[in-house]
Amino acid sequence: MCSAPPYPCTRNDIVLFLHIVRKAVRMEPSITLFITLTVLALFWAFANSCSISVSPQNVAARYGDTVILNCTSDCINLRWKTPAIQNFKRGPHWLVLNISNYDGWEANSICFVDENFLAEVKVLFYNVSTSMHFPKMVSDKDDVLILCNVSSRVGSMPALNLNLTLSIEGKILNYTKEDAILYKLRAAPKHHLKEILCKAEIEVFEQKFSDRTKDRLYVLYGPTQVNVTSDRTTFVAGENVTLRCSGDGNPPGEYFWNIPNNRSTTFTDDKRSLVVYLASEMDSGKYECTVENNLGRSQSHIEISVTKAHAMKGLWAIILVSVLAVIGLGSFLIWWVKRRKGEETLTKE
Numbered sequence: 001m002c003s004a005p006p007y008p009c010t011r012n013d014i015v016l017f018l019h020i021v022r023k024a025v026r027m028e029p030s031i032t033l034f035i036t037l038t039v040l041a042l043f044w045a046f047a048n049s050c051s052i053s054v055s056p057q058n059v060a061a062r063y064g065d066t067v068i069l070n071c072t073s074d075c076i077n078l079r080w081k082t083p084a085i086q087n088f089k090r091g092p093h094w095l096v097l098n099i100s101n102y103d104g105w106e107a108n109s110i111c112f113v114d115e116n117f118l119a120e121v122k123v124l125f126y127n128v129s130t131s132m133h134f135p136k137m138v139s140d141k142d143d144v145l146i147l148c149n150v151s152s153r154v155g156s157m158p159a160l161n162l163n164l165t166l167s168i169e170g171k172i173l174n175y176t177k178e179d180a181i182l183y184k185l186r187a188a189p190k191h192h193l194k195e196i197l198c199k200a201e202i203e204v205f206e207q208k209f210s211d212r213t214k215d216r217l218y219v220l221y222g223p224t225q226v227n228v229t230s231d232r233t234t235f236v237a238g239e240n241v242t243l244r245c246s247g248d249g250n251p252p253g254e255y256f257w258n259i260p261n262n263r264s265t266t267f268t269d270d271k272r273s274l275v276v277y278l279a280s281e282m283d284s285g286k287y288e289c290t291v292e293n294n295l296g297r298s299q300s301h302i303e304i305s306v307t308k309a310h311a312m313k314g315l316w317a318i319i320l321v322s323v324l325a326v327i328g329l330g331s332f333l334i335w336w337v338k339r340r341k342g343e344e345t346l347t348k349e
Helices: 011-025 029-047 311-348
Strands: 052-055 059-062 067-073 079-081 088-090 094-099 109-114 117-121 123-133 137-139 143-154 162-168 171-176 180-186 195-204 207-216 218-229 234-236 241-250 254-258 266-268 273-276 285-293 296-307
Touching (some): 052 117, 079 094
Antiparallel strands (some): 067 094, 079 109, 109 117, 162 171, 162 195, 195 207
């Protein structure tokens, strides 16, 4: 009635069965036989049932990684069948399988009690590895060939759900489902030190795994975006004139100035700035800045105007001083008169 382990009968099972039989014998023989057979069939089915579950299921792991599988059941004497080295940890109703140092690509395993009660789990190892090749140092307007490729595998087969992307600073240059991209980029100053990314992505058991390779492009180019600036372009004679020149280039360029009348000036910041002290009308004109490196040159200029101090300004200054003097003198006379009157009044009293 009860089978041998792993399905042992418990004391409660036996007591329950005997109680049912005692009740049945008091009834008609035919009914008793029917109930007895039914009870025995149900008891046999219950005694021989067993549930088994494995977690996780459909496992994808990077090649060389460790995989841990946990099998649980309401039965005992659980066992694993696996192609990997058998490394177990056992509990009353569970059995953990540790797959490590495995040199295969598939490790499909079965947790079972016997051939009737088992649970299977698929274990696939994957690999996805990207590489990228291009000359690291180029000049402006050079054609740069960038090779982005990937080596991928899932289990015993090449990866099927493969996406390969080549981008620069987040802008996609090319995209394919093949294992390589060859892209021609026309180098420009805007590409200098920008990050180029080769990224591959595969999908295994509805999970996405990726690998990426990134590098930067070093672009040599002549000076660009040269600009000459000043706080203002009109000055009054006697003021100081300060000009600043800025430019972009790789390698950084040298700065040269062409100024009106070859006036003596003061340069600062590696000639990026100049100062004309106590400017005069003779310092009016075009101030040109040139930036030059071994790949080229570029220039920019600014027009500066220096005017005389207006004579009316001096006249207004004289008038203002005169008015202030008259006001001050009048105030003093009023004060003096009041004081004299005060003294005379005290003398009379």
